[in-house]
Amino acid sequence: MMGPGRGYRRMGRAGRGSVWSAGGRWPYLLLALMLLAAVPAMAAGTTDGLSVEERIAPIGRVQVEGGPEVAPSFGEAVRAEPEPPLAAPQPQRKDYPDIGISSRAVVWVVAQMHLFFGALVLAVPLFVLVIELTGVLTRDERYDDMAHEFMKISLVGFSITAIIGGTLALALFMLYPDFMAYMMRVFRVQWLWYALLFFVESFFLYTYYYGWNALRYGNRKWVHLTLGLLLNGAGMTIMVLANSWATFMMAPSGVSETGAVTGTVWEAMKGPLWNPINLHRFIANIGFGGAVVGAYAAFKFLSTRDPKLRAHYDWMGYTSNFIAILAFLPLPFAGYWLMAEIYAYSQQMGITAMGGILAWLFIVQAVLIGTILLAGNFYLWSGMSRTEGSVRYQWLVKYIAAILVICFLTWMTPHTLILSAKEIATLGGSHHRILGPLGIMPAKNIAVNLMLVVTFLSFQIYRRSDKVATVSWAPVGNAFMVAIYIVAMANIVFAGVYYGYFTNTVYKVGSSVLQVASTLVVIVSGLTIDGFMYKGAKKLPSHWGRVSNRSQYALFALPIAFTWLMGLMGYVRSSVKTYWHVYTIMKDNSPDNFIPTIGYAGNMITLVTVLFVLFVLFMFWIANLSGTRQPRPAATGVEGGAT
Amino acid sequence: MTGKAMGKGTLLAAFLLAFVVVVLFFYGLDHLVMGIQGLPLNPDLSPAG
């Protein structure tokens, strides 16, 4: 199979079929098999007269040859086939295979697990690269070691992601054949690029991880960093490709009103929601990844009494929490952009998400985000015990806590906006009865923005607690910082109350942008002012490891809440399509074409979260296993060789 | 802190100045952010038009 020339093409198709399976080519075979599974539904209309082997052969051939000429030759093969203006299939209920249990539940669990692990293994290399770079720039080897350890504990995650991904693909093809056939038709050659990217990703993953110590210093380190960058590039590309399927289902593009493919693959990908989802998932992944590795550090911290190890894992946990919270702060803004684009695309879809059946879901979301913010803040406050300098800021903590709790309660105040008479009956009352002034959006916007501002304040005083500014203009800088906090919070309240309750709807909606802008001003100016003010500041002694055991539980709360929240947001993202596979184009006629209740969704999400925790435990266990060495039998019976 | 070098009066002045500057900044921000959304405001921040 060593690169046969072009002349072999016909022969390869006709007579060399058996060779494909030879010599460890099974991944290609698998690929061809997966493809084969997808083809039958489209085959009838598009490729009459060609045998299965004939159709598969050129594809397999392309994969084997590799190299740059490959893709074009395959692309031509696809484009050469006539493309009739086929409408999207409209399967009837009998067209959906019945496996005895809910098909949607199966796909739900598997897809969500795939997303969890996908998010984790995309995020970890990203901040590992940043930490590694920090190590290079600061010449502090601790960073390098920690980055390596982060990679180690997530390494098995890549295999788990791939295995679950394969399972998901099989489940989808089996349970939703018509839908998948249509998606294949829309995205065409993109599927193969997607598969190819996994090989690229694996290559960089293994060279990056196993080359860590071989490429540790000098110029070689830069080679290593480049490998990390390419690993992230491949990962990110995989993510945005996969996102395009989800956003196509929500807001299809590149197809006609009946679903006939009219545009290129690129046009199908770049729907109105693609980039908002890309950004939202990108940021959320980082927060999620940080939270999960933080739990690892917390566990290691709690299970040792060795001061050196405790110091190390305390620092690791702190860094993880730092990553998680830092990524979490801009997330609502990305979410706002996404919601705004959804409203712009279809007001009806937006209202279904925010004001219809799903409105109650945002109460649960408030509980989850509240948990995340409270845990993150609590961890920061606990961490202030590491330095003596923190006494200067301790007095602020009780005010921050008070604001957090009040805002949290406001945010949770239920509001209802009614969709139909049936819901009125179900909910047992008309909207006005429950609807208090605290239950509607402006109040919630105030609460969320204030929570973000004070969380940033926690973060800022924590960062300041082990430093004393030495620049001459420090008092002026502080004066500005205090003024910015007070005025920004006043502005957030003013915008919410005045435009939210005393002007019309358009200004009400517009004022939330104003609130978000105020919050961003606080964050950006806080980072900028402190960046300059604490340049060359006097450092107070700080003691890693000197933190309460209780604080570590915040690091467990964080990933649990994050995981659950991701599951919940998956539920709403998928549900806003209501009874459509592809919104406005392909109806979902399966038995599961209704939006499940929030309770059912909650149970599903808990199931997936618990499964995820179990898999993550396995992943950590494997990571520890690699550092464990059984002592020689001749030695004493005592076990040794801890990591 | 180095604030001692500045004296109480100067410190107060610095705080007042900072407040005025920041209030003006946010006032401008309100007009700007609402303006670019096509929602102009009157000088007293009430909706215009």
Place this chain on the structure above:
Amino acid sequence: MTGPAGNDGSGSSMGVFASSMLFSLGLTLVFTLVANLLPQVQGDAPVEKKVDLGSLTMDDFVALGENLFMNKGTCTLCHKPPPLGRAPDIQGENLVEVARQRLADPRYKGKATNAEEYIHESMVDPSAYVVAGWGKKGSNDTESPMPHIDKPPIQLSPMEIDAIIAWLEAKDGNEVTVELPTAEASAQVAAAAAPAAGPPAPAATGEEAVRKYGCQACHALLGSTASLGPSLEDVGARLTPEQIRQSIIDPNAVIADGFTPDVMPPDFADRMTVKELEMIVRLLAEKKP
């Protein structure tokens, strides 16, 4: 989870493992509990339903229109009373009357010449005329945020749209101008799912019943300042409970000074349950200034 690897002298790995897992699972259960405590609503997909055109009466057709408006058409997502609405409050206004004003408006550039055509046009081409203040942000009321009702995702059939027009005309006592669908026109009409089967749930309180039957649309009541009918904010002082009951059952029996007969629909008594009627009477009897 750590086994020998976590054995670093503390010997408490298992304890830490147990407590951290218990904590995590506990937290997960809290979230699950919150999700299960909330009202449980399932969003059913509309079910295609056959309608026997042979026996279809105009009343059925109007009722179908109302059902479509409330359910499958998803109109009430946006068209609801201020301040909740994101679109004009169709249920609260006499649309035929409104349409006449719109057609006379110099801003009107559409093709409709009567109320039926106007209503139809605003459903299939919402931007033809945008009510002042309800346009897309930044479009200066030239572009409507409303979806085309005949296109996905709502995609009502022409017959369903006619049904809604029939209801919109009938609900305020106007003459219904649309024609009943003929058998040739279509063999199928899609109607909304489960709620279509039974009558709407009876109201639980007097206030709810008032809203259910839209009393406040014409009368000043429960915060409404409507003046089509006499204000009911002080009706308890003017009328006895018996008189109130009579006025609902037979609106034309006594007409208050300054108001015209035949404005109030005479069929409330038929539509209300006895309990609802009594709750409304009791509520109104207590309305004293």
